[in-house]
Amino acid sequence: MSTILIVGATRGLGASLANLYKSDPNNHVLATARTTDPPPSTKNLTYVPDIDVASPDAGKKLLNFLHEKSISHIDIVIVTAGYFATESLKEPSFEAEEKMYRTCVIGPTILITTLANDFDMLLNKGSKVIFVSSESGSITLRHEKEGGGNYGHHASKTALNMSAKLLSLDLKDRSVAIAVVHPGFMRTEMTRGVGFDKFWDEGGAVTPDVAAESLLEWIEAFDISKTGQYWAPRGPADIGTADVILGPKDQLPTPLQLPW
Template identity: 85%
Template sequence: MPTILVLGATRGLGASVANLYRSDPNNNVLATARSANPPPSTKNLNYIPGIDIASPEAGKKLLNFLHTRSISHIDVLIITAGYFATESLKEPSFEAQEKMYRTCAIGPTILVTTLANDSDSLLDSKSKVIFVSSESGSITLRHEKEGGGNYGHHASKTALNMSAKLLSLDLKERGVAIAVVHPGFMRTEMTRGVGFDKFWDDGGAVTPDVAAKSLVEWISTFDISKTGEYWAPRGPGDIGTAEAVLGSKDKLPTPLQLPW
């Protein structure tokens, strides 16, 4: 029975991914929640409470749960947890940037290193690690068409991309396949909360369930031959700068490998 671990799974993409994997009775799905009172567990979907990826203790707490449940191997690890606060040249925010880096880059990196150092079998040649990032983390795709601002959001995703690339090099000999993905522009409370709902229709935003389906299908094809790469499973359709930087969307493939 494959074990799938989803970090940040009580809402948005994480919840949709966890529920999609749960729909296959052959999967054992573990899903983390920051809250001490997560949704009720079901037959093959178990919630792990009190896991805040921005906390230094997140990895140790997660390992304690895995050990008490005698879970010695993770087949698929998907880290979806994120935080987005808007900024501009006139309104930067030290506090917001710090939280974005802790949540989007530092926490995921430390958590994966914690799991990798626990044993050679917890993450091994049968394991896939997927970091949910964003096309906003691509320096190449940044273009005057969309302008500047949102420093912490974009830069924390770029930092995550770099950490994932380095982890892929560290764990390649062990056979752990690591990827960074842009799952798509989504109609979530996170994007609504920063006012991006006004771009939903023109930007081709989809529901988390739709994005989850594309992501899970892509993960099923991903293996060590693509480790350390950066992908958009849904292609270029919702990437606003794709045509300006990469060329006609009609000629770009889906899935699309993204430039760093």
């Protein structure tokens, strides 16, 4: 039986991944929730309550839960938790940027290091760690075509990419494979909440269920030979600057390895 840990699993992509993985009776899915009263657990899906990845004690709380449940090895960790607030040159936000960094990079990095330091057992040979980032974190893909702004959103994803790269170097000798992914532009409450729903049709946005299927298929094929890399499992279709930076979209492969 495979043990899959999904961090941020009560809505959006995380919830879709949890439902998809639990459909296989050979999987045991651990799904974290920020609330102390998550949905009821099922036969092979166990909710882990009160895990706010932006909190300093999230890793310790998660580790205590895993010990209580006698979980000794995790095959796949997928960190989907995120936060998105818009900014502009005229309207930057210290508070919003701080929350984005805490949620999107500091919390995930500390959580994975906490798991990795648990006697080299939870994460060891064969484990895969997937950080859900975004193509917005690629410095190379930023272009005047899309303009500036949204500093915390872009920069926190770039910082997450760097943390993932460094973790891949630290854990390579243990044969733990680590990657960052752009799962696709999605029709979620998060993108609606910042007004990006007006771009859904033009940008080829998909539902979280569709993105989850593509990501799961990609994770199945992902291994240590690709550790430390940055990928778009759904390819270049929803990457707005792919054509001006990487070339004609119809000539780019799917999945697509992204530039840093």
